[in-house]
Amino acid sequence: MVAENGAGTSIETSALTKRYGTVVALDTVDLAVPRAAVGLLGPNGAGKSTLLKILLGLSRPTSGGAAVLGRDAIGDGAEVRRLVGYMPETDTLPNGTTAADFVSHMAEMSGLPQRAARQRAADVLYHVGLDEERYRLIGGFSTGMRQRVKLAQAIVHDPELVFLDEPTNGLDPLGRDEMLGLIERIHRQLGILVVLSSHILDDVERVCDYVVVLDRGRVAASQPLRAQIDDLADLHVRIDGDPEPFLDLLRQRGIAARPAGIEYLSDEFIVSRDGDATLDAIRDASAETGSPLRLLRPATRSLEDLYVDSVGMTAVADERRIQERAR
Amino acid sequence: MSASSGEYGEVFDRGYRHYAGPRLGTPHAIWALARYSMARALGIRRSWTAKIVPMVLYGAAAIPVAIAIGIRAFVPGFEFLDYPSLFTAIFLLVGIFVATVAPEMISSDRHDRLLPLYFSRPIGRTSYVLAKLLGAGILTLTIALVPVVALWLGNGLLSDEPLTAMQEGLGDLGRIVVAGAMISFYLGAIGLLISSFTGRKSVAVGVIILGFVLSESLAFAISQALQDQPDLTRWTFVLSPSLTIATMVDGLFGNVEFSADVPLAAVFAVMAAVIAICCLTMFAWYRREL
Numbered sequence: 307m308v309a310e311n312g313a314g315t316s317i318e319t320s321a322l323t324k325r326y327g328t329v330v331a332l333d334t335v336d337l338a339v340p341r342a343a344v345g346l347l348g349p350n351g352a353g354k355s356t357l358l359k360i361l362l363g364l365s366r367p368t369s370g371g372a373a374v375l376g377r378d379a380i381g382d383g384a385e386v387r388r389l390v391g392y393m394p395e396t397d398t399l400p401n402g403t404t405a406a407d408f409v410s411h412m413a414e415m416s417g418l419p420q421r422a423a424r425q426r427a428a429d430v431l432y433h434v435g436l437d438e439e440r441y442r443l444i445g446g447f448s449t450g451m452r453q454r455v456k457l458a459q460a461i462v463h464d465p466e467l468v469f470l471d472e473p474t475n476g477l478d479p480l481g482r483d484e485m486l487g488l489i490e491r492i493h494r495q496l497g498i499l500v501v502l503s504s505h506i507l508d509d510v511e512r513v514c515d516y517v518v519v520l521d522r523g524r525v526a527a528s529q530p531l532r533a534q535i536d537d538l539a540d541l542h543v544r545i546d547g548d549p550e551p552f553l554d555l556l557r558q559r560g561i562a563a564r565p566a567g568i569e570y571l572s573d574e575f576i577v578s579r580d581g582d583a584t585l586d587a588i589r590d591a592s593a594e595t596g597s598p599l600r601l602l603r604p605a606t607r608s609l610e611d612l613y614v615d616s617v618g619m620t621a622v623a624d625e626r627r628i629q630e631r632a633r
Numbered sequence: 634m635s636a637s638s639g640e641y642g643e644v645f646d647r648g649y650r651h652y653a654g655p656r657l658g659t660p661h662a663i664w665a666l667a668r669y670s671m672a673r674a675l676g677i678r679r680s681w682t683a684k685i686v687p688m689v690l691y692g693a694a695a696i697p698v699a700i701a702i703g704i705r706a707f708v709p710g711f712e713f714l715d716y717p718s719l720f721t722a723i724f725l726l727v728g729i730f731v732a733t734v735a736p737e738m739i740s741s742d743r744h745d746r747l748l749p750l751y752f753s754r755p756i757g758r759t760s761y762v763l764a765k766l767l768g769a770g771i772l773t774l775t776i777a778l779v780p781v782v783a784l785w786l787g788n789g790l791l792s793d794e795p796l797t798a799m800q801e802g803l804g805d806l807g808r809i810v811v812a813g814a815m816i817s818f819y820l821g822a823i824g825l826l827i828s829s830f831t832g833r834k835s836v837a838v839g840v841i842i843l844g845f846v847l848s849e850s851l852a853f854a855i856s857q858a859l860q861d862q863p864d865l866t867r868w869t870f871v872l873s874p875s876l877t878i879a880t881m882v883d884g885l886f887g888n889v890e891f892s893a894d895v896p897l898a899a900v901f902a903v904m905a906a907v908i909a910i911c912c913l914t915m916f917a918w919y920r921r922e923l
Binding site for chain 1: 649650651652654655656657658661662665666669673678679680683741745746747749750751752753754755756757
């Protein structure tokens with residue numbers, strides 16, 4: 307069972323397993339996800355939706371434990387659901403109801419009194435850009451407007467964390483950009499934690515600080531997305547001229563460096579970082595050897611690099627095709 | 634909310650505000666869901682076409698009462714419609730009403746795929762079913778009970794001594810309320826159970842109406858087949874909602890012609906058992922994985 311203090315984590319799982327007959331949807335998943343905007347990536351059938359359903363209490367695991375915001379998601383599901391919001395992937399809206407009535411009703415379902423629910427619905431619909439249309443029947447809405455209503459109902463009760471399952475599905479490029487802008491705003495300005503499940507790497511890269519990659523029910527990666535921004539990240543360096551004297555000087559100071567690309571062509575290096583002293587050493591070595599410094603930046607690994615490492619080239623090719631279609 | 638005033642107007646900053654008010658418990662959510670479901674079934678805040686069927690049925694249920702009270706107003710002392718007769722007269726309307734509103738209340742949630750949204754909120758699956766039963770029961774009360782209560786009121790007010798007549802008729806009022814409540818929740822539970830299995834409202838409407846009709850035929854056929862076994866025959870009413878309601882109403886209002894062979898408590902027990910079985914089946918049905 308997962309510990310329930312969970313002060314620094316939004317999601318914790320311990321040997322979480324879910325089987326449907328002989329199919330293993332989740333296979334002993336261990337996670338400790340920080341309080342951040344989290345991207346949940348993985349190819350079809352990786353177990354993303356199953357994980358979300360278990361965290362929401364919509365599905366029970368075969369074994370293992372899960373905690374959301376420090377609460378036991380399996381034993382105390384009602385309390386977890388009080389604190390979270392959920393935007394499902396499927397089109398889940400009543401066509402014959404106005405957006406204001408529906409979102410207000412969903413607020414009441416989360417325990418808000420009737421008057422407060424109506425006020426919150428109006429506020430939230432304004433924030434997702436549906437202020438003018440809130441008294442129109444949902445049946446007449448475009449796909450983008452329907453996605454906004456789904457987002458509004460997910461945050462109307464002011465949750466601490468919101469699960470967004472493929473929120474840009476079916477949107478054109480402009481609608482997708484606007485939806486991602488809204489999600490960024492929800493996290494960065496409104497302070498609501500976000501778990502974004504998506505097939506689209508660009509969406510996760512734009513919105514999230516942390517990424518969990520699932521592959522065939524297992525955790526393929528779980529790490530900060532922008533580790534390179536940390537002071538701890540290694541440094542990517544390029545100089546003009548002969549690199550050997552420059553590298554010798556670094557080695558004399560106990561700093562390791564390796565080629566960044568194919569060795570015999572490379573004038574770029576990844577320099578192991580050990581605090582600000584490494585930056586000083588690079589500057590001094592460049593000056594002493596007369597090798598102009600052309601590039602100095604954190605050694606980034608793109609999300610695509612991470613995904614390739616985690617899931618493999620086949621999956622990346624699939625994702626690219628999906629992205630092409632989305633565009 | 635902050636505002637900066639200018640010569641020609643003001644620009645308001647509607648910045649996001651976190652909600653710091655009360656968060657109420659499960660009873661509030663159950664009532665909110667029941668209220669929303671009732672409003673939706675009646676077509677309130679929806680297009681005019683959604684309002685037609687319930688309004689027509691309400692109108693039809695009001696007609697016999699209006700005629701009875703009208704005649705009573707012009708011909709004092711003349712009563713051609715007693716309460717059991719009115720319950721029987723409006724049974725068909727109540728059945729159609731249930732067949733109309735129950736699918737709207739529960740099938741449409743499945744059709745619109747709203748269940749993940751409900752079940753990802755604090756309200757549990759048991760509470761969801763209870764809220765739907767409460768909504769269906771209350772809504773059916775408005776057509777099964779209100780016309781009979783109106784007749785009781787009309788009879789009382791049109792008598793020579795209204796206050797005395799109404800005081801003396803309190804027993805009848807109690808029986809009317811009990812009968813109306815039993816009919817409403819009994820039929821509501823059956824209608825909801827059938828509707829919960831499909832997301833297509835038209836299918837649910839058809840199955841409910843067909844079920845009411847066929848069940849009566851089935852009960853009749855079985856009672857004919859068991860003619861020589863009166864101990865079994867008298868219980869065939871349980872197979873048909875209309876016969877169950879008729880037996881309950883006759884027993885409650887003392888019409889021994891129908892109810893002498895079956896104790897009233899047994900009829901109530903049968904109706905309560907049907908309501909319980911419908912609820913338990915729905916609990917199990919909605920407990921499945923989404």
